[in-house]
Amino acid sequence: MARVRILLLGGTTEARELAPRLTALGFDVVSSLAGRVAEPVLPAGDVRIGGFGGSAGLAAYLRDEKVDAVVDATHPFAEHISANAYAAARDVGAHHLLLRRPGFILHPEFEVVPDVHHAAAAIEPGAHVFLTIGRQHVAAFAHVDARFLIRAIDPPTVLPHHHVLLLDRGPFALEDEVELMQRHGIDTLVTKDSGGSATAAKLDAAAQLGMRVIVIARPPVPEGADMIGEVEAAVDWAARLL
Structure with a gap:
């Protein structure tokens, strides 16, 4: 039986924590980094660096690589990447999850x-x-x-x-x-x-x-996206795919 493939869009602490957790569950995980940092901290496992060419290019990648699910754990201000990921996953019928850590606790005077x-x-x-x-x-x-x-x-x-x-x-x-x-x-x-x-x-x-x-302030997330805020919840979400 083929392993379930997950494309993990990362570059964040949460993505680096999530990658080995998903691999331990038995998923075939590829972490993707945008390549905007010269010396990124790399997650465990397979890593892809560079863009996809917009939502159409990402959709083609998902089809070609037979990706079953996309977990978007990018920076909260990576709005274009998140929009493309949601659109591409929807286009090819892949599962999609947006992992966004909670914002800062802001003082009233800020x-x-x-x-x-x-x-x-x-x-x-x-x-x-x-x-x-x-x-x-x-x-x-x-x-x-x-x-x-x-x-x-x-x-x-x-x-x-x-x-x-x-x-x-x-x-x-x-x-x-x-x-x-x-x-x-x-x-x-x-x-x-x-x-x-x-x-x-x-x-x-x-x-x-x-x-x-x-x-x-943070940019808006894609309307309709399934969003959670904690790595543990993302692990639970992924486990249900199995």
Whole structure:
């Protein structure tokens, strides 16, 4: 009897936790990474790196590789990948699950904006900003009149004129975040509501220091998608396929 094949769209902590759990259940698992990080932390098992060419290309891959189910455990802000995954799975009749970790616990005084452009417009002139949004959308802040401490895994291609670039990967401890913000004279934190424990400490540090916090809200998920928030629940969902 052929093993059930799962395409696990990953790059997140949850995807790396899920891959060996699914393999242990007896699934044939291929983890797919978009390739946007130069040196990604690889999950256990078979790994595919690179895009598919939109929903049509992904659908063709699912057919060609006889994939039975797609588990989308990508970053909460990978909205295009998630939309393509849902559409492709629906087109070929494959099972589909969206694994999205819960968002951050936000203090009432935090300011929530819909996207990076609103976040850039909200920054006060002359502010000292800790920008932790990944590298892809830093260009939206290139012409903002402020000083930036930018933390990312890989260097952005476009940077603001006044900046310090810090290449680092979480998890980050609360005391280290407090020290970092104080050392750089930060008064404003701009971040995404990406959730997860690895980077949550920056929000607690900013609240502790009484600074302004601007949080970019998550994009919507595909309408109709079956979504859960925990790895254990994803394992249970997959087990029912057997």
